[in-house]
Amino acid sequence: MESKNAAYIARAKEILAQMTLEEKVAQMVQVPYAMVGREEALRWAKLGAGSFLHVLGDDAREVQQAACSTRLGIPVIFGIDAVRGHALNDHATVFPTQLACACTWDREIAREMGRVTAREVATDGLHWTFSPLLCLSRDTRWGRVNETFGEDPYLTGELAAAIIEGYQGDSLDDEESILACAKHYYAYGEAVGARDACDSEITYRKAREVFLPPFKKAVDAGCASFMTAYGSIDGTPLTIDRHSLKDILRDEMGFEGFVVTDWDNMSSLVKQQFVAEDTDEAARLAAEAGNDMIMTSVAFYDSAVKLVREGRLDEAVIDEAVLHILTIKAKMGLFEHPEKKGRPGCFGCAEHMDAALRTAQRSITLLRNDGVLPIAPSCKKIAVIGANADDVRAQYGDWTYFTHPLPDPDHVPVRPYTTIREGVEELAKAKGASCVYARGCGPIASDEDDLPSAVEAAKGADVIVYVVGDVVSQVGEGKDRADLSLSGRQTELFRQLRALNIPLVTVLCASKPLAMGDAAEQADAVVVAFNGGATGGKAVAQALFGEINPSGRLPISFPRHSGQVPVYYNQLPGWHKLVDKQKYCDLPETPLYVFGEGLSYTDFAYENMTFDPQTMKASVQVSNTGARAGLETVQVYFRDLVSSVMTPVKNLIAYKQVELAPGETKTVEIKLERMDFALVNRREERVVEPGEFMLMVGHSSKDADLLTVKFAL
């Protein structure tokens, strides 16, 4: 079958035929601008380097001019980590993190986030975002949980496809479209002990069952590039895993874009993973395995040229890689227009800030509410306590201009933002209530901590909003946590506030699920905001006061204790139950909050579920039994009751969101496919094994929230 890209491939081949070996190898090099500096970057542009990363605006334009004035004038593509808006640029719109976005479960929200990001990135003269991240957060001690769509392969794949469509638009040569990059291929989030970049002790069968499906959806959505993971699977670094990069990604999945390594992956083969003697061997292994572009390890250039000249690396390997890169450059229309126009003036414009606010609002997830929320009009004094209530850096979290490309905690924000404190103050004022704020303490113990003043400030309040969480020094690459409990003196302060016997709401402003302990279990209400970006504080305040009805659902489970991790919902069965009531002898076996959970200011009831295995149609009646309009996420899970390999106790296979007015009932129909019920057998084939299955439909992944029917296939 002819490739959809045939015309672009033909164009790329014409250019390739004119290139010297040096020019070809240079196309495979991606230069880190912020690390090498301007002079060196311009030298690389004149050598014909194919790509640069971490360079913005006019600096990028200068590099592009240098590239375009070379013999063949092949334009450069600029890559950037625009993973939650174009947030490395301090003029751009800072969205909530990918994890917060996942709380919305909303494909349209993800698509819009992608579209807005693309527009701002393109307006900055750049072409490519290293997003989305499709690793699963199953061991939440990992430092990069905030960058994921949570723990579930199905939800991750759905939101990934949507955000990719947003980035890439209808056509890559659109002025406002950029390249997406599915990363990190693959099982990077599964490293043993959540140790960043370590080995993943999984099999290819397990990979096909759990970790590869989101990447397949990315390929099907037309994702133009893939990034290889730092890590290894069963001792083979992904950087040299030809089976994964060629047989699975290209031959099976049908990927036609180009593959870039992650940061210095090639050098890691020598310096960290010890599978290559020297840079030459590493360059050969990385190229032969199917990496088309080498991020940061610029030594690749000399090594690859030498290897080909000495007959140690087949030039055809280089040609194939360069063809992949040039094909995408042609598809983007770069040879005609090296720079995209984007939409001048769009940075942080009202339309984009609205989109960020919508994402933040829809991400707010209410996990407990003994009736204290929404804050009643009779509340005249509100106490907001906790450093994260008024810390824009903590609210932003990772991957903004505060943290990358080089950490810059003192950066003065250009665009307006609203912290939780500011959001609550503004709404309190509008409602004629007063608001006091005290820092109390932050996630990292410091001399500034002052618990007595915070307790004093809270006295006499009608409600306390206590904001807990983490800060950027606890988040990101190289910041895995062994202990997920609330750090610093946050629990101590919670207990002192609780002792005041004032209604108490805990808000989590953090990068990931923390083991919140008393701060969750003894609070009157718990609200999860994760890192909400520029408008995050406003969205939290609106939820607290009931201006919006929270509709977030957890894309990830919360442990009660670090030692319980992993607590993802779709575990294999078989855990022995030796003690009568529980499987751990010192803790309940259940997570504190589980995947799919989330309350609102109304209630939903499920009835009359049916499933017809002939037509594959499921249906259920959902009613809003409360007094407010609300948005429900109808979740569909299944279990294969007896199978040749063990299968998870339940797996999400579909969901649908439905708006319901008070008292309204809707019949929700969901069409499934036979292959939704597949497993991966011991021969690594995806098959549906005949037998009995259980379909489960309801409000969350909790058994108590699900209606079930058994059926046979």
Ligand code: NOJ
């Ligand atoms: C390393 C990270 O692992 C990856 O996610 C990121 O895109 C690259 N660095 C580029 O900054």
